Amino acid sequence: MSALLLVGVLSGSARADEEESDQASVLAEQAISLIANDAGDARVAERIDDALMAPEKEGVDLALVRQALDVVERPGRTEAADERAEALLLDALGGKLPSAPKTGTFATGTETGTSTVLGEFRPARGVSDTGDAVLLGLAGAATVGGLWLSHRLRPPHTIRQLEHTTAEEVER
Known part of the structure; x- marks a missing residue:
């Protein structure tokens, strides 16, 4: 409490x-x-x-x-x-925001040190232009190529059977 x-x-x-x-x-x-x-x-x-x-x-x-x-x-x-x-x-306001920093002074307390008012950030969603489409195609090609190479260049699977050998057989 x-x-x-x-x-x-x-x-x-x-x-x-x-x-x-x-x-x-x-x-x-x-x-x-x-x-x-x-x-x-x-x-x-x-x-x-x-x-x-x-x-x-x-x-x-x-x-x-x-x-x-x-x-x-x-x-x-x-x-x-x-x-x-x-x-x-x-x-x-005379062309200058009241929160604009004064030259030669440091921003203190709740001051941000800037007077820039940025607009809302709204990024595009999905494939919005040809650059996005090209990048998506290259990513797909790299994925398919990597999968093909991993299949093509993999080491062969060999199955070895372990057998008990005696010391005499090893010396031969």
């Missing part, structure tokens, strides 16, 4: 339900991340709305943030609209 209580007490610092930021710049950056990772229009619009309502609005052009919200809330989501909203939010 004490072990469970100890785990519960010590894990409190790692909980993810912390309060939302009150800085519009941080919320706009989070909206950019949500767009890049296809989080859905509702979540992106909510985060942009939070950025518009945030008490600390310095460093953010709210007119561009409103335009980004209009782009996200339009029906018929497209990749071009996502790119437009992301560009508007980045322009609203």
